[in-house]
Amino acid sequence: EVQLVESGGILIPPGGSLRLSCAASGFTFSSYAMSWVRQAPGKGLQWVSAISGGGDSTHYADSVKGRFTISRDNSKNTVYLQMSSLRAEDAAVYFCAREVPQLDYWGQGTLVTVSS
């Protein structure tokens, strides 16, 4: 059974940094690209970033480019999202998802709150 479990979401002040993690199980992790998608309270889905199975190719939404970094550790079956210079508009539930290229499995999400 495919499982994705996000963690790391907290309340953090504007300008701060945070790393989210997504632990995967139930499939050959290194064979799949992974994505992060976020959803601000009461809003729609926003694609954030993606990384190839080998980790050699990454992509970002313009709104996070230069501030967020996606990475993965295939030995730990985990994908990360390093977030810096956080803004109020980054507050959201962050989901990780397996990309095939559509997003066929999703985690339950982790909440990031940006506030002083």
Place this chain on the structure above:
Amino acid sequence: DIQLTQSPSFLSASVGDRVTITCRASQGISSYLAWYQQKPGKAPEFLIYAAYTLHSGVPSRFSGSGSGTEFTLTISSLQPEDFATYYCQQVNSYPRTFGQGTKVEI
């Protein structure tokens, strides 16, 4: 970036109704379109890929069509568990983008 526009944004319907949601892309994306369903407080669930192919386990009352810039999601006979928000997503190119969502309400 490719923009996706869904219509309508809200849809009021009854059990048994036929429902159609449209997703228009700002440029041609062939058939690289997926549809998702999201219920309140839950992660989205994958419904359809390649514009019309149902994901395993998705009921046959759901169907997708279209190519290029115009796509539709149809629910042939709305069931109580189908009241949710539906999103389209283009997977033709990066950055990936979603439509703004269509909330299907009773």
